[in-house]
Amino acid sequence: MTQIATARWPGIAxxxxxxxKARAAxxxxxPTVNRIPVQVSFADGTRWGAVVRTPRDADRATEGVFARLGAESKIGLGEAYMAGDWNAAPGTDLADLLSPFADRMAHLVPEKLQTFRAFVDQKLPHHQRNSVAGSRxxxxxxxxxxxxxxxxxxDPSMSYSAAWFESPTQSLEDAQMRKIDGILDQAHVGAGTRMLEIGSGWGALAIRAAQRGAKVTTIxxxxxxxxxxxxxxxxxxVDVDLQxxxxxxxxxxxxxxxxxEMxxxxxxxxxxxxxxxxDKLLAPGGHVSIQAITMAHHRYLATRNSYGWIQKYIFPGGLIPSLEAIDATLAEHTSLAVTDRRSLGLDYAQTLQQWRDRFNANWDAIRSQGFDExxxxxxxxxxxxxxxxxSVGYIDVFQIQMSRPTEG
Known part of the structure; x- marks a missing residue:
């Protein structure tokens, strides 16, 4: 196993x-592995799951997997992968291996044991609250x-969100520009439009809007x-006011x-x-378009107060809403309502596949920047x-148009 930098990764080393807890995990x-199309091979030669090799195999798993899952059930699998406690077998794509688990996420833990969720789930740490200082x-x-x-x-547009593919062979850059145009069209952005973008990214949307003749402010x-x-x-x-x-x-x-995706x-x-x-900033007759990652409402309700691997290691303070939660918030706190929406969920799966391929192909250049294994x-x-x-629809992403219904 690769040596892990203890000072940098104390929870992984x-x-x-x-x-x-490890035995319980x-x-x-x-039994979960034995009822889904996955095979797990352990370092000691033990195997779980399908007897015949499947396209979804994990190998060289160690007892460290159970130790980490037992210690932190919602974080342990990812930490075990970071530590090298398990790997996708040669010929198995990691996303394909994880898909059967994602597809059955609500039922991986037996229903009787789910009643103990409150004793297992960790809440979002106070330092990750999204106050003005915390958000920064x-x-x-x-x-x-x-x-x-x-x-x-x-891709060259530096778009870090779901693309919108017109066809499976469309380039990622073209699909990203199609996504941006979809957002701008929903918001009715054209010549002379006073447009605010919340979350600039690296500027691709603001550039496109300015090229349409809009007066762009991006924050x-x-x-x-x-x-x-x-x-x-x-x-x-282009002339863009970045704040x-x-x-x-x-x-x-x-x-x-x-x-x-802000x-x-x-x-x-x-x-x-x-x-x-x-709502306060929107002029009369104006339109809003946001691109939002979402999950089914029942999953949002089940996970809203828990702390997972993504929040610990990737997006501190993050929480994915449901469409119903967005609708309820709009109804209670604004004069806005959803007037159109489109799903880009499968497009995001394709986007992420291309990002992962590029990340792996360019790992030597990334490593030279000081990032470790x-x-x-x-x-x-x-x-x-x-x-x-x-890919399995556990999470989705929508372009959502909002306006004030009385204004048409």
Missing amino acids: HTPRTPL KAILK KNIEAHYDLSNDLFTQFL TISKEQAVLAEERFAEAG LVDYREVTGEYDAIVSV IEAVGEEYWPTYFATI TFRRMWEFYLAYCQAGF
Whole structure:
């Protein structure tokens, strides 16, 4: 196993010593594996699952998997992968291996044991709350890792959200521009439109809007993204007002407000503030379009108060809403209502596959930036984990148009 930097990855370098919990995790996991199309081969030669080799195999699994699952059930599988306690077998794609688990997520734990969820789930740590200060720290933890890192696996538009493919053979860059045009069309962005973008990314949407003739204001709290976005605005020859402010600090009036996959970082307790702010800033007759990752309402209710691997390692403070939760927040705190929406869930699975392929192909360049093997395994698991969720429909993503119904 690759040596793990203890100072950088203290929770990964040492296997938890909780033998009773490890045995309990093993007792729960074995029947689960035996009833889904997955085979697991252990370091000692033991095998679970299908007798005949399947396209979804894990091998070289160790007892560390059970120790980590027993210690933290919602975090342990990902940490075990980061630690090298299990791998996808040669010829098995990691996302394909995870898909049967994602497809059965609500039923992996026997129903009788689910009554103990409250005793197992950890709540979101207080330091990850999305206050103005907390949001900046949470965003910095992911988006300020390195612009060069993201350059290595994103397409030339530097779009870090679901693309919208017209066909399976369309290039990722063209599919990303189609996605952006879909958002801008929903928000009725054209010549002279006063448009606010909440969450600048690296500037692709703002550039496209400015090229349509819109008067663009875009905001971000990522200093790293802001630097590169400004460079890209200059290269594109567009006039964009980029402000390094939180959405709660914005003033003015806008004909169109857009936001792409930013609501997931808002936090449930701040959804009313987020949507009320949009409502306050939107001019009469204006339109809103947001792209939002969602999950089924019953899964949102079951997981809203828990703390998972994604929140610990990838998106601190993150929470995926349901469509119903968005509708309820709009109804209670704004004059807005959803007037159109389209799903891009399978498109996101394809997007993530391409990102993962590029990440792996360019790993040597990424490693030269100072990222280690544990980081590589963390990001490989993150991209595959999300791809599996979108491919089976456990999670989805929608472009959602909102307006004030009385204004037509």
